[in-house]
Amino acid sequence: MGHLIQNFENSNRLRMRAHRLIPGGAHTYAKGDDQYPMLSPGFIASGYGSHVWDVDANEYIEYGMGNRAVGLGHAYAHVVQAVMEELERGCNFTRPSRVEIDCASAFLETVPSAEMVKFCKNGSDATSAAIRLARAATGRDLIAICRDHPFFSTDDWFIGTTPMNAGVPDAVRDLTLGFRYGDLDSARDLLRRHPGRIAAFILEPSRGDAPKDKYLHRLKDLCHENGALFILDEMITGFRWHSGGAQQAYDIVPDLSCFGKALGNGFAISALAGKREFMDLGGIEQTSAPRVFLLSTTHGAETHAMAAAIATMQVYRHEPVIEHLIQQGTKLKTALAQVAAVHGLQNHFKVSGHPACLTYATLDAAGQPSQMFRSLFLQETIRRGVLAPSLVVSYTHSDEDIEKTIDAIDGALSVYKRALDRRVETFLVGRPSDPVFRRFNGPSTSAPPLPRLDGAGVGFAMPAADMMARKT
CATH class of the missing domain: 3.90.1150.10 (Aspartate Aminotransferase, domain 1)
Incomplete structure (x- = not known):
């Protein structure tokens, strides 16, 4: 060279x-x-x-x-052009912009296993919102994370499990448990040792090879049998394994899933998506349960980032x-x-x-x-x-x-x-x-x-x- x-x-x-x-x-x-x-x-x-x-x-x-x-x-031309056109109209307003609806519609068409979506700026916000939502939906405190997957969030519920846990109280660290990918017995063991206490299992759909023996489907069934939510972190697999995420490639419908990274081709946008029955707990119309402070950020709905996501999804839909x-x-x-x-x-x-x-x-x-x-x-x-x-x-x-x-x-x-x-x-x-x-x-x-x-x-x-x- x-x-x-x-x-x-x-x-x-x-x-x-x-x-x-x-x-x-x-x-x-x-x-x-x-x-x-x-x-x-x-x-x-x-x-x-x-x-x-x-x-x-x-x-x-x-x-x-x-x-x-x-x-x-x-600097992919189609994405950059969409961003520039949107920026000429401003990027952040006091009320929602039309592009928020357009982006949500485009996302739900691209990821058909999801029923509702809420956008934010980074993956940690999305996964942490999923954890909060799971705890609210189940009334439980404990979270099970896949120990074979290296990163889920900058927030205490995950960072407390790493060697860089300085500043994270022991009480918070104790609320996060670990299981092994592909090993249903390790998940069963957690559920046996903490009956009725685990709110959700969160994992990446894959780190490379496809899951064997319907592992994701069996883990999801195990979660539901024990009253826990099944959450997929698609930050990496989304828009790489399949335009609809690894969940579409593997024909699995999670309760909640988190997207980001390639969603905006480098622009700051991420998403929490999932079933309406859970996502609606963060809305303003449901009256049957306490409100969940799901996601609310000043910059979460910047118009140019959503334009980038729409343009990115267009390319994925129309090109190989x-x-x-x-x-x-x-x-x-x-x-x-x-x-x-x-x-x-x-x-x-x-x-x-x-x-x-x-x-x-x-x-x-x-x-x-x-x-x-x-x-x-x-x-x-x-x-x-x-x-x-x-x-x-x-x-x-x-x-x-x-x-x-x-x-x-x-x-x-x-x-x-x-x-x-x-x-x-x-x-x-x-x-x-x-x-x-x-x-x-x-x-x-x-x-x-x-x-x-x-x-x-x-x-x-x-x-x-x-x-x-x-x-x-």
Whole structure:
């Protein structure tokens, strides 16, 4: 892919400012410096389609896609045009706008298993509203979350279950229980140990493979037999597995479901949807039960975000978006398995997941997950013009993008192989990346030190092994 990218001078200058002004240096933990190697773009200046440019004018084929929020591609013309036209009329009013009805209608046509919908700005608001609604509908306090799924909300009911639970009272932590995906016995065990106390089970429909033996249907039946609601978190699966969500792909009707991310192709909009009997508890017309403060946010109904969602759903309805995502993801997954095998790394670098939402595992010489090798892989793919914290494709990832990505990863894995044979520290510049959910920062897990800026603009000493890496 041409010369190796080494210049991050402007990114490094901005890093110094960012860490003085913003806790963590970013407003999203997954985008923080501790999630990337030292030699990486700190700030993105622009994006178009499947490509992004950083503040040093380095170009990358991108596979994070805004933490999976961009399904069509950056600055997708149909969506941008709809947003611009709506913005010319204003974006926030004292009373509802017509676009709120239009967006709700479009959503319920696209996700036919839902009967009502309410919009908000982020996924955490939607899932937390679902939890509150389930507690109100059942009169119960306990919530069961799938322990195999990594994230549900920034709110206390979930964050209290992670190592980053500082500030969450024990009384709140004790209200959330865990079960395992695909394991009905683990759900039965919770219901047996907490009879009549669990308000809902919440889980993602899938992390990759389709559920086996009608697992979702059987779990839903188990929930209803025990008076609990069945909630699907479709933040990731929605608009990737199927335009109507994984619930439509798997023919399952949840009591409540939560959408976001690709719903607005990167614009801030999310949704809580579900059966009328539950959703109406947050309305102003029902009189048979106490009112539920469901969702009410100043910016929840910004008109331009809803215009973005409508335009996005139009593209999904009229163009083969899902088919393209699956096709390109399958190409990538198949080719990378072959590339890893050529390097003898099939037991150390593995790509898995749904074709529209691939992830990869980086394993050390002992076959154990390694942040050190993840950082090395990121460093080497970034240097070859690929920004891939995951391998999530969009509608604008072309065949040429896929081929260039395969070539870049081939080059990166050649370095990976040498690092396995020698010492990874010889090839990795600086500290490794860290998991987001960790209890403490420390010498090996703190935010990266502010770089010194040398004349070459790299800002970090470059070891001999790094200089010797092949161009691809």
